[in-house]
Amino acid sequence: MEYFLTDEQKMIVELSRKITDELIIPERARLDQEEIFPTEILKKIAEADLYGLYIPEAYGGFGGGVMDFILAVEEFSRGCIGVSVSFAANALGIYPVLAFGTEEQKQKYLPAIAAGTKQAAFGLTEANAGSDAGGVQTTAELKGDYYILNGTKQWITNGGEADTYTVIAMTDKAKGARGASAFIVEKGTEGFTFGKKEDKLGIRASATRELVFQDCKVPKANLLGKEGMGFIVAMKNLDHSRPGIAAQGVGLAQGAMEAAIKYSRERVQFGKPISAFQANQHKIANMATEIEAARCLLYATARTIDAGIKDFSMESAMCKLYATDVANKVANEALQIFGGYGYMREYPVEKMFRDAKILQIYEGTNEIQRNVIALDAIKKSAKQDK
Template identity: 55%
Template sequence: MALLTEEQEGMRKLVSDFAQKEIAPKAASYDLTEKFPMDNWVKMADMGLAGLPIPEKYSGAEVDTVSYVVAIEEISKACAATGAVVAIHTSAGIMPIYLFGTEEQKMKYIPDLASGKKIGAFALTEPGAGSDASRVSTTAKLDGNEYVLNGAKCFISNGGVAETYCVFATVDKSKGVKGITGFIVENGTPGFTIGKKEEKMGIRASSTTELIFENCRIPKENLLGKEGEGFKIAMVVLDSARIGIGAQAVGIAQAAYEEALKYSKVREQFGKPISALQAVSFMLADMAIQIEAARHLVYHAAALKDAGLPFGKEAAMAKTFASDTAVKVALDAIQVMGGYGYSREYPVERLLRDAKITQIYEGTNQIQRVVIAGHILK
């Protein structure tokens, strides 16, 4: 286990105790029903977990990034879908406003988000703009004191349950990435509707939807940053969000490993627990090594951010390694448990389904390698 300060270790124990008592027992049910975990959200908000890294001035808990990722790890260990809700809300729903919003925007939006009264979301991906975010085709045209948005977004985490969306559109397609601009859009704005809800392989309780904009008028004061700064805003936000996804992946991997370890000690074959078999014990040892390495990468990226040092490369490395580890560990956990691992009676089949998305969202692992290569080849 990575070395934590007394405060950070206190955060781990607080969130772990809560998550195992309140969240974990309901994870299978939420996965089966695909129902958004609103009761989990309300309880987490009451504990101050909806705005952990946000200053107290804006109703946040004002903890460091390491403490934040510790919390995401423990929540995700109990329920990856609930972990996704918190991570997306905080890293991508609040952070664009906190980092690039005006003081008026911060005071208007962040207190309700950081206190958990409202949920936030981040809307960049489109049917034709996934890994290549520069191909955003949703348009924003200035008309008097309002911007008029037209277009559609897809695969938006927290879609349909969020009240505040950070949306990216182009004000001038001929300018490419320099035309992409950020906006704050409130749910209920005329012309803004929620499209289909995705039926997903994993994190099924997390709401993922389309967003549709048809002559959606938003006030000029909802411009996030300046015109043309949207791509930069999105890339900065994604750097931070990748640390949270890395933490989610570590939590999933830890949960799968613990299930396999526990099972290996009670399942007997050939007259002894299967944990005594070298083939199994070596698998468990490799799982433990990979998880610890992933955790150190995630915490290191978080510590760099806390120190005010560059962390983009390390965040991409952490997200890539941790998500690859989550998938491999979940697969190996199923193998250790055999037929029981493949059955819904045990959680590891769900953990494998949940793990897969961590290799995809906030930039696929192939894109992470592009980012990493860009840093090391400078």
């Protein structure tokens, strides 16, 4: 398929592919089994100038957009989505500063992320605020020059590893979702600690921890936007980052399919390579078609966002929903082609199968994505009736 990538985008793909083949694929099984955060690989990604793809040149970045970013995420995900989510979570953590920060905040926080010398993370989810993100219970009370944060964030990707966190907390509980605000919290701030690292089914190279705030003093200057804008910051951030998750889906599916096709050409049963059997051929046909369809939707969405279209919630939700459902289907079919061998840790599809599941859950479950899409479609229809 010709996607009309620019020369720079082709370079991004080439470079990310090299990193994936030479650094991620040889290490992924060990990172997964021993639950090692991929510090060394992330360092190499930073040295290759890929951390700042979406950050403006004025802050030390490449000055690209969502399209440039997702091309890198897709390639890394072909190798390991535990690694690619550790990379991509930086964008989720720092985009609120990029989109809602003051010039001072941008100057202070963006260059280190663009250079990859610091990591970022986003803290929204809590024990009682998952899909119902409005149910955030962490509070932020203004006292003099500081906001005092209290509460616990849960399942935060890059938690503990990141240096810069954007955190959603309630500045006015009575106002519900409109009483939420967004803050930049630095690691090492008094009263800010981390819970234990979670033991997960998949993406085991990534670090998932609780963020614990106990009378944590955050300078007033670290408020993002205005008080009460927290929920908007969170939703815009998720709309913007969902293509990244879709890219993880496309990349993982591509990796699983490639492994399965290669294996089907080598594995001989009944005197023939199993790729000669139509049952497997049809699986391959469905995988290849659906991956390409997911990729088309992803690239079109990324370009829509980069074109400056204002409302892209629906497109963003659609590409996340479709690509991650495809990833799960493909991982499942790829493992089936491998048969018993696929169930063994020796082959990579076992890990891909475990890893794929999270894609349908994080950054908004696929049920929530369907809600977003349906409501948008219904809203559009109602508008036409007027």
